[in-house]
Amino acid sequence: MILAVVGGKGGVGKSTVAYNLAAHLDAVVVDADLAMADLPAGPESAADRSAADPSADGDYGNATVPDANTAKRRRVERRGPDLHDVLAGRAAPVEAVRESGPVDILPCGRSLAGARACDPTALVDAVEGVAREYGVVVVDCPAGLCGDVGLGLLVAEACVLVTEPTPAALGDAVRARALARELDAGLAAVALNRASADAPTDLVADRLGGPVTVVPDSPALADAQAAGCPVAAVAPGSAASDAFAELATRLESLLSRGECGGGHRGSGSRRGSGSRGGSGGRHGSSSGSTGGRPGK
């Protein structure tokens, strides 16, 4: 299954939702924001990690939270290919996936020169390649409604819409929703970020046409993201952690019912061909169903 996390407006928390969702779904998160990557890249390997920071034990899930400076230093001192290399044809997609962090990630390079040297359309094959190997992929799309967002939605079988309870964010969410519909990425869920318990979830669900999960504003969540950890590892049982768990459960139930397309698309059977082969990686379901996609 390939999920795209979109939102239209910048700063609504797409990357945070994508990262934490991937943690709960045991998925690979792809940082598809080619020019403004902001997902924690994670160290590439144990050897590189110890070289970069001898004190690091790498077990972030064990309540050992690296501070933001450590995480940044690791990002700077990282090694290995990233999405820029993949999209420029210098590395295979699976090669660039880093498994040694708390969440498997295909990180993106941080230089504009690297972003410029990319062929953005190669994202489609790259993500499909990762999905073949890993099963579930969460694509963290950039803000806006430009071609890069469209490519993320094109490769995805379903999307998670991230928005905030503000007029600007909701307006952009409606536009992103429309784009997702055009590109056949059904709306699997809406994450209403930084919302209070009395947020008008019913109204948002009605306008966007998908189930809404409220993600409360949480300092723990911000700290965890800055440190390069999912909030469930830092503050298990917190409201934010529970919200992502609920979101993940919702998506998993869609996945188990085959309503998100059931596995990645095989090459040569690009969408809509009537047989979404679920060859299944670690998590892929074996559904061949194309009907009943959510939010269509």
Place this chain on the structure above:
Amino acid sequence: MVTLDWDLERTDGVTLVELFVAAERECRVRIANRLDGAVWPPRREGRPAAGWDGDEYAGTVPADGRLTVGYATPARPADPPAEIVSTGPPDATVDREQRTDGGAQGESVAVTRGVAPERNGDPTPDDVVRSLGDPVVPRDCVPVPDASTESATTDGSPTADEPATTGDIDDCERADELEGGPDGELGRRRGKRCPDGDRRTEAPTRTDASADAPVDAPADGPADAPADTSAGTALVVPGGVRAWLRDVERRLDDVETGAGRKPGDGTHSPTDGTRSPTAEGRDAGLGTAVAVDRRALSWVARRVERLASRADGVR
């Protein structure tokens, strides 16, 4: 009965081809270029417009029986410039909407259908880019190393011996490829600015930036070139001029090495050793660009000479 008429115009080494397809009823046609040169189709957001596939165009003649198609080529005019290679009944699912723009984004996003019928009318990545916009970072966004900070960071940089395979350095080298030509091949290393503010320099053999040299300095001068290639002199040359000279130098490098490769076009495959027709088309384009450069350089050289003598006169 489908007929093809055309109009050819040759200007600045480029032939503009206008094709007029006339049919009695709505039908689908496939047209192939017959001129001896690369086809430069119209582009939308950097991608060939819908309907173009290499040097062939496929489209539907609408009910009014008239379809116009245009493209450019470096080839000389000849008759016929193109031929209709196949016709057929209109396909309702294919290229019904060859929109020229995405319109208002959102509800009316036009995701044009794939050109090739075998795609089942599904949008392709190119369709998405054509409709929604090219997400490639604009060239002007890529930081250009400037001489003042280069010389300051070439001394005692803690990362001076860092291997060139490091990700960020690799990225920065691409910035050099983009902005200053294949410096690595010439043994020139410059300080590089990474967007995260980290500056690295590796094994500098000289501290000036010959690509940033002033107008009157030899672009590829020896390492011990005189003072006019110093960083201080380079600073007085406006960035736009230096950027233009770098572009010219890069194109000349491409021609001289025969690579014809444009690192910045975002579509090349550096590991691909084979020459594609697209690459040949770029070569032709490169030749034209260099011819334009030659005229421009010559004009600028004369102008610089006149202005320099006037400037000397008022000293």
